[in-house]
Amino acid sequence: MQLIIGGSYSGKRAFARQQSDALIWHSAYQGDSLESWHTRVLPNHQLVLEGWECWLRDLLSAADEPDLTTLRQTLQHELRALQQAEMEQGVAVCLILLEIGRGIVPIDAHDRQLRDLNGWLSQDAARLCDQIHYLWHGLARAIKD
């Protein structure tokens, strides 16, 4: 599994496009739900999942008092399922994650929870991925290879 991480408008998507000509986009920005990635799996293709911060926001707003530990576990399950799909169905998985943890602590509690969950998701994803690139203003650096 591959991870591309970086700030907003840092060139993550363009970098993903350079990785393969057989890309399948599963994108929260196009209204795709996280769970429905199963329907997109094609052997010998690269499945790119983007817009995690939107999926995290959905998860957080679905609960009255969200339990971050439980949500983190839900996401860990999803990551493991993706890893399993790679091994069993011959699809390559690429996760695009947004770095949002380097600003001032947000006043809004939901924003703070979003940052927390996104940070944990990034750590969990990074542990499972064997290739990680960090994008900075259009340049990519391998931080795990």
Add this chain to the structure above:
Amino acid sequence: MRESMLTFISGGVRSGKSALAETLACQNQQRKGGNLYYLATAAPADGEMGARIRHHQQTRGPHWITLEEPIQLTRALQQVEPNSTLLLDCLTLWSSQVMFSSSLNEAQGLSLLDDFVQQSERMQVDLLLVSNDLNEELPPTDSQVRAWLIFQQLIHQRMVQRADRAIQMLAGIALEWKPSSPKRESDPCN
């Protein structure tokens, strides 16, 4: 190959961007000769911003020629001798002024910056551009602020692509992204 150098330096608040840029600019001028210019994009201000500007001026020392230009960057080049070194501090402030204190749109702002860089190249003026990494936090919800962030990132990607050298500052340490990133030491945790 062109003979002038473009260096791009960015990073977080108080990460040592200006200090490094000033050191590199001084070294460059000693090697190359010519004048040493500091192009401040801050419009003259009072209060906290004024103190910030004075702090920068005092620490820079007397061998610098200070120019001020909040928006029309090429105008500042009229006062610059060829074969010199020019440090612009900073692109973040400049881009915010283009967006919020001028009638220019993003495309016009971008071509203004391109003109500035190209004209500097023709004059064989080495440029050092300082900016701020503002894109690694929660994206702004306000549409105008978001449009500014997009403009700022467009500028960053363009300048990084054009730059001979691109440096990210982190706690006073320079991470070299361009021309070549040094091979990372093997991680003992893996």
